[in-house]
Every structure is written in structure tokens, then in C-alpha cells.
Amino acid sequence: MSYSDIRLSLLWGGDVGGMMKFYWLLIMLMLLVACQGTLPTAQPGVRPTYLLQQLPESDLKQRLQACQHNTFYRSDFSIAHRGAPLMFPEHSLESYQAAITMGAGMVECDVAFTADQQLVCRHAQCDLHQTTDILLRPTLAEKCSQPFVAADPTTGTSASARCCTSDITVAEFSSLCAKMDGVNTAAQQVADYVKGTPVWRTELYTQCAKPMTHQESVALFKQQGVKMVPELKQAEVPMPFNSRYSQQQYAQQLVDDYKASGVPPSQVYLQSFNWQDIEYWLTFEPEFGRQAIWLDERYEQPGFDAMQPDSWQPSMQQLKDAGLNIIAPPLWVLVTEQKGKIVPSRYALAAKAAGLKIIAWSLERSAPLKTGGDWYYQSLPLTATDDSAVLQLLDVLAQDVGVIGVFSDWPATTTYYANCLLNPKH
Structure with missing residues (x-):
């Protein structure tokens, strides 16, 4: 045994191996802290504080207030819906940059095509x-x-x-x-x-x-280090366009833009309301398709009821069996009111039971709630009477429904919440 080993043995009660394990754990902890320190910081600004002031006195308010002076970091829970269109023109460079500054870890480009069949963000x-x-x-x-x-x-x-x-x-x-x-x-x-x-x-x-082309958005998001959430928009002209550009070519072109830019599938979450697009990606681009997001609008089906599973066609299990992993309904479908509280709907519980991950849309898309009801909050007629409902709903979505992310027109709010209550750094 060397002199240094003897010293370690004396310090660690004779267990040199235990001491070395301790040092390795200490080194790993230091590396972890160093990595966290290099995460991009975020600037949530004044809106979260404004919403907090409206929130009734509660444990939620105290917990959110407790982190007001923390340093905030980018979060994948915070998904930028069209950028930050509450104050910036949607799908513009300025809107995207504002969303990234506010800490959105995932940013959306809705994708449409031009007369010369190039993809743009609209x-x-x-x-x-x-x-x-x-x-x-x-x-x-x-x-x-x-x-x-x-x-x-x-x-x-x-x-x-x-x-x-x-x-x-x-x-x-x-x-x-x-x-x-x-x-x-x-x-x-x-x-x-x-x-x-x-x-x-x-x-x-x-x-x-x-305004941004799709390829410009890919370059920006790649340079900024954020994940990409493109939505293939429904064509509003007859397809195939100009008798030659098919829906399948449209869906493939979206993926090809990421491949050409060297963006790995893990950084891309393809979206569509069109189930045929999801099936296409699952079949022909499975690495991208496995985390494709189906934007669920079954609520438009006659007789749909978020509390009645028999009214959902196809069923949650059928969707999962078909290969879907992430489903994204509007906010109101995921929650309901019960004895004065916001609680998960049967839709939310059934999606989780089937093994589907959930993303919700779209927070802060609404006019001030004190001015009246809103489509996004229609299942909360007694709760959504002022903007404090934004934070109350967000808390239920995160803690009780268990969504993996929330689209917002002002990503600072979701960034603030995620830093405080989901992945606090302090």
C-alpha cells in the first residue's frame, strides 16, 4: 500500500475503495452541475408575475412566487405556438427569436407550400x-x-x-x-x-x-439548439397540386428538409391533423414517425364527449396499436370541473392508460378571460373567469394529467412554470 493509500485509508476508515467511489461520485456531480450551468438561460419577463398577481392565495401561488428571483433556463415543456404571436407576428423571425429568448425548448413552424412547391411557415x-x-x-x-x-x-x-x-x-x-x-x-x-x-x-x-421559409426555420432552430415541431398543414387547393404534387410528396418533402440539414430525428416532432400523414411517416420514415404528434380533432365528430370513451373513434388503444406515441388535443378536452376544482377528463385518463404521451394546445391564445368565455377553456365555465386560470390549468395539466409539453402563444409562462415546479435548478 502506498503512502497516499494509507492517508486515504485513515481518512475513510480503512476503506480505500469506498473513498475512490466517493471521489468518482463527486466528480460526476461537479460535471452535472457544470453541464446545467451551460444550459441556455431564459428571460420570462413580466407576464408570469402579472398572472401570479391575479392568482388567489394558495399553495400554488406561494410555490410559484418562491422562484421569482431564480435564474431561468430553456425547457422542452415550453412549446412555442407559431413563435410568440401574443405580441409578435406569427411565424416570423422576430416571433421565433422572442420565443427562444423566453425559453421555449421546442418551436413550431406550420408548413404550407408555394406555387413552386417550396415549403414555408404559415x-x-x-x-x-x-x-x-x-x-x-x-x-x-x-x-x-x-x-x-x-x-x-x-x-x-x-x-x-x-x-x-x-x-x-x-x-x-x-x-x-x-x-x-x-x-x-x-x-x-x-x-x-x-x-x-x-x-x-x-x-x-x-x-x-x-416571414420564414421552412428551410430558414430549420437553420435558425438548429443554430439556436431548440427542437423542431413542424405541422404539415391541410392543403386548401386540390391535391395533387398542379396535377403532380401529391400529399405523400408533401409529407416526404417535410422530412427531406431535415435530412438535408443534418437534423437527427430525435430533434423533430412532426405534427398533423391528418391521420394519413401520421400513417405515412410511421410507414416510410419510422425514425421520424415514432415521435410524430397526431393533432386530435375527434371533438368535431358528432356526439363526441370528452367524458365518454365510447364516443371516440378510433379508440385510444387502437391509436397506440397503430404506432402512435404522442397525441395532442386542445386544452379543454383534457380537463373538466369537479366540486369547484379542475380535474383530468376521462379522455386524459384514457390516453395515459393506453400509453400515449400528451401535448396540449394552446395556452394564452385567448383574449383576457374576464371578458367572457373562450373556446380553449369551454370545459371550465366556473373557473376560467380571469387570467389566473392560465396558471391553475397549467398546474393540473402538468401535475395531474402529466402532459409532456404545452403549446403557448407566450412561452414565458410555460417556461416559468417548468423551471419552478417541474425541473427547478435552485
């Missing part, structure tokens, strides 16, 4: 008239599927237009300015029609925000 294929300045650009406005039509007060006809990504090329799309979603349906002039931002949002950050 919530709907035919929403350019309400999310960009295309109608203010005469040469591009002429290409819209339906040009601007003024409101007619005498007949009660609303102003309208229809401009699609498939009406223009990707170069023309990239020349546009993204704006806050909304139109003024009472407008007589185009300039007034595009001014339709809801009063509870803001136009403070709309100085010609940059």
Missing part, C-alpha cells in the same frame, strides 16, 4: 391576406385567389380576400412583411382591411417582420 395555406402585407403590394395582390372585396353595409356583406402561399413563388413570399394576424371585415379600403389586430394584442413589434 398557419394556413390561405391566410396571407390576414398575416402579411400582400394586399398592399399590387403586383402580388393581383395573384391572390380572391382579390379584396369591400364591405357592403347595405347588404351586410363583410369585406373579404383570399391569398394563398400556393398563389405565389417562394421568392415572392420571402419579399412580404409578416404582420399581426387579423383583418377588419367592415373595411371599405384595403389599407383599413389589413388593420385588424385584436385590441388585446399589440402592433409594437410589427415593423416589417420577416
Whole structure:
């Protein structure tokens, strides 16, 4: 035994092996702390504090207040819905950067295609008239599927237009300015029609925000180190487009963009409302398909009831048996009220029992709840009477339903919650 071994033996009661194990554990702990210290920090800003002030006195409020002065980190629980469209034009560079700054660990690009069959980030294929300045650009406005039509007060006809990504090329799309979603349906002039931002949002950050192609979003997200949650949007033109571009080619092109950029499947969560898209990825791109997200809209089926499993077709078990691993319904489907409390719905319990992971959508998509009911909170008529319900609902989703992530129009709130109560660093 060497002199150093004798010293270790004296310090550790004769057990040199135990002492070495202790040192290895200490080294691993130091490495873990060092790795945590390199995680990207987040800036949740003032909105979580604003919501906390409205929250009734409770254990939840105390626990959330206790971490107000902590350092916050990026979290995969925080999923950016279209970026941060509560204040920034959706699917724009500025909106994505704001979401990442607020700590979103996963960021969404809704995907549509252009006339030259290139993929771009848009919530709907035919929403350019309400999310960009295309109608203010005469040469591009002429290409819209339906040009601007003024409101007619005498007949009660609303102003309208229809401009699609498939009406223009990707170069023309990239020349546009993204704006806050909304139109003024009472407008007589185009300039007034595009001014339709809801009063509870803001136009403070709309100085010609940059729209993003899908490939640009991939490059940005890869550079920023966030995971990618693209949604293949439903085509609003007959498919195959131009008699040659099929739905399957559309679904494959989305995956090919990630392969070409060297993004591993583990960083990508493909989404679609269209079950045939999910089946396609499961069959032809299984590495990407195994964490594809089916956006569940079975609530539109006649007779659907979130509390009645017999009303869901197909069943949760059938979905799991088909290869689905992640399901994503709207917020209200996952919860209900019971004796004055928010509790998981039978839908949520059945999804978990079948082994499905759950993602919810979309928090803070709503007008202030004190102004009245909202579609996203329709199963909580007694609870969702002010914005403190945002935090109450989030807590039930995380702790009782067990969702793995929540889409939000303002990711700071989900980032704040995740740091405080799911994966606190302090």
C-alpha cells in the first residue's frame, strides 16, 4: 500500500475503495452541475408575475412566487405556438427569436407550400391576406385567389380576400412583411382591411417582420439548439397540386428538409391533423414517425364527449396499436370541473392508460378571460373567469394529467412554470 493509500485509508476508515467511489461520485456531480450551468438561460419577463398577481392565495401561488428571483433556463415543456404571436407576428423571425429568448425548448413552424412547391411557415395555406402585407403590394395582390372585396353595409356583406402561399413563388413570399394576424371585415379600403389586430394584442413589434421559409426555420432552430415541431398543414387547393404534387410528396418533402440539414430525428416532432400523414411517416420514415404528434380533432365528430370513451373513434388503444406515441388535443378536452376544482377528463385518463404521451394546445391564445368565455377553456365555465386560470390549468395539466409539453402563444409562462415546479435548478 502506498503512502497516499494509507492517508486515504485513515481518512475513510480503512476503506480505500469506498473513498475512490466517493471521489468518482463527486466528480460526476461537479460535471452535472457544470453541464446545467451551460444550459441556455431564459428571460420570462413580466407576464408570469402579472398572472401570479391575479392568482388567489394558495399553495400554488406561494410555490410559484418562491422562484421569482431564480435564474431561468430553456425547457422542452415550453412549446412555442407559431413563435410568440401574443405580441409578435406569427411565424416570423422576430416571433421565433422572442420565443427562444423566453425559453421555449421546442418551436413550431406550420408548413404550407408555394406555387413552386417550396415549403414555408404559415398557419394556413390561405391566410396571407390576414398575416402579411400582400394586399398592399399590387403586383402580388393581383395573384391572390380572391382579390379584396369591400364591405357592403347595405347588404351586410363583410369585406373579404383570399391569398394563398400556393398563389405565389417562394421568392415572392420571402419579399412580404409578416404582420399581426387579423383583418377588419367592415373595411371599405384595403389599407383599413389589413388593420385588424385584436385590441388585446399589440402592433409594437410589427415593423416589417420577416416571414420564414421552412428551410430558414430549420437553420435558425438548429443554430439556436431548440427542437423542431413542424405541422404539415391541410392543403386548401386540390391535391395533387398542379396535377403532380401529391400529399405523400408533401409529407416526404417535410422530412427531406431535415435530412438535408443534418437534423437527427430525435430533434423533430412532426405534427398533423391528418391521420394519413401520421400513417405515412410511421410507414416510410419510422425514425421520424415514432415521435410524430397526431393533432386530435375527434371533438368535431358528432356526439363526441370528452367524458365518454365510447364516443371516440378510433379508440385510444387502437391509436397506440397503430404506432402512435404522442397525441395532442386542445386544452379543454383534457380537463373538466369537479366540486369547484379542475380535474383530468376521462379522455386524459384514457390516453395515459393506453400509453400515449400528451401535448396540449394552446395556452394564452385567448383574449383576457374576464371578458367572457373562450373556446380553449369551454370545459371550465366556473373557473376560467380571469387570467389566473392560465396558471391553475397549467398546474393540473402538468401535475395531474402529466402532459409532456404545452403549446403557448407566450412561452414565458410555460417556461416559468417548468423551471419552478417541474425541473427547478435552485
